[in-house]
Amino acid sequence: MDTLEQPDLTRYAALLPDTGEPGFGVYVHWPFCAAKCPYCDFNSHVRHQPVDQERFTAAFLKEMATVRQMSGPKTVTSVFLGGGTPSLMNPATVSAILDGIAKHWHVPDGIEITMEANPSSVEAERFRGYRAAGVNRVSLGVQALNDRDLKFLGRLHNVADALKAIKLARDIFPRMSFDLIYARPNQTVDEWERELKEAISYAVDHLSLYQLTIEEGTPFYGLHKAGKLIVPDGDQSALLYEATQEITAREGLPAYEVSNHARPGAESRHNLTYWRYGDYAGIGPGAHGRLTRGGMKIATATERKPESWLDLVECHGHGILDQEQLGYEEQADELLLMGLRLKEGVDLARWQQLSGRDPDPKREEFLLEHGFIERIGNSRLRCTPSGMLILDSVVADLAC
Template sequence: MSVADVSTVFGVYVHWPFCLSKCPYCDFNSHVRHAPVDEERFARAFAREIETTAARIGVRDVASIFLGGGTPSLMQPQTVGAILDAIGRHWRVARGVEVTLEANPTSVEATRFRGYRAAGVNRVSLGVQALDDGSLQALGRLHSAREALDAVAIARTAFDRYSFDLIYARPDQTPQMWAQELKQAISEAAEHLSLYQLTIEPDTPFFGLHAAGKLKTPDETTARALYDVTQEVCARGGLPSYEISNHARPGAECRHNLIYWRGQEYAGIGPGAHGRLDIDGARHATATEKRPEGWLMRVEGSGHGVTTDDVLNSEERADEFLLMGLRLAEGIDPRRYAELSGRPLDQGRIATLLEEGAITVDAGGRLRVTQAGFPVLDAVVADLAA
């Protein structure tokens, strides 16, 4: 498969940067505003940045749109509709396009969900995070477990496709507790779950608490047991992992996230959004101004909020392909790596990793990380990229 064949898929990521509160584990670009947000002004700015991006890259067929954040479900349905209309004005939107909106249970209302559906959203991703009240409180969430399950029920009636997130490896969590919670989640999930191991990120309240010894996360052995439970319970429940943290029934994978992991092209629109754009045969890595008001002023002044626009060289592009692609259960085609980098992967390193049981190579030459290799994925990628 040539680079041209795989780069024809195009997605649009739109970042809504506002939240009701900032979760203590979160290092995403999210902001709390106590005054009402001027949604009409932001909608005009999103449309302007979409227009400028389209003028720069030309015609594209949009296969997926993802409204992330922040908390996009704080937007009024008409704001979502205005953004989707702007995308449709400047690019061709494929029939059957996947349009995902992230939502928090605190901002879920049946009427609002019906409004999103009417605006063009056909898939929601709910930030449930835990199914017991004690854990939710410890994670700084504003909803209860009951509210979360009610939100899932509303999503089930409003959309054909929905997903929700959970965080595991929480303080004092045992593999047995997690297995029970996961079984309950699978009974509520139609087709997709995103299951993230709690990580302590710099510049978050959890980082300070952890450093001071006031927040204890599971040790390495327990964390590995929790990961193994995740794989076993989900596989038995019909939602095997298709990516290191994502599980779905076959055919129900999140198409938008597959664009990232397969190294395909996407536009990043909104404050702090990242993009990968193909312009005149070169891959551009873009990022926009993170501060919402700063982004707004840039867009209103010059049509876009881009602050970073780097052309990736062949080695950088190949390394990114390796780093992202090996997260997937489908793995990578080493021929594409060679096509991108100008050199093949080192056969000696492949042989060593095969012997260690960290990877497999099938008859067609496709390279995959094994279940034993996924917990040490960073080391596997570093070894292959060296």
């Protein structure tokens, strides 16, 4: 396949730079998809009749008003329209949602506003409509660069559709990312290296590269349990991961998080808010949020089923089913869980303030001696590349 002409990378400098602060994000969940992928356990739903977008838009705006009362005045540092498939929304729906966010919170010019899109639902006019509404970053669910594996993954697009979508996104939006899934059945390191190098030739400034995971409740889970779907074992997965890190670093897209790679300065601001343990408002069916109120952090979760969420919002002003006040120890654990995913690591002073203690000296020394973690001066702690391979174990050890 022909390599796309490389764009002017100074285009993304127009967005506000990363300050290093956690920030405050707004996440809006559009729960509808054209088809349900067999590996997906996200809150996504297929509807065979047209969705009443005006009614859902009104509900999004109504829930925003309630969440604004909970959050108080905030300056938004990023907006993320996720799903589901947000690119099934009409541009007018996106415009109304972004206008609503600007009505309820302060939204400075130049913040990152991301929309997820599937290549099968991409049209040039629709993309231009999203750009006119204010979207300045698009994240495409490409997932594979060969038609055989796209079919296996249940995707509705083929490679030609993906390349068309990538080109449109590069032409229309200041920033663009796309996702790939690797560690697929029978995938060799050589095959993945070739596919990854091809992907990098199409990328502008960001790639999200996820290993295929088998999630309970998905069709892939049943096939895997029955022995009909075999994924790479731990050793093979580690080799694939190591190849990913080596190639992306060499090509100027180093990992800044376990599965995310960017040219310096082009990291996803919204996802950094999650990983730096900032606050974020969760709007829409199945959305989660973290809001600090009165010095305490509140975890929110909304009704997952779209129609049930819609009824709740229209009756009560929101679809929030769960509000949990997180204790300081819980916040410290979440900070550690999220922050150790990042190459920049965790702010130790912040963790100590929340947990009320220092890391256990024996556990820290063990992890340091085995090369799983390292100190960055006296202020930060991070996982090494070896530690990233056993991240869950490292977090569990340090959290004890």
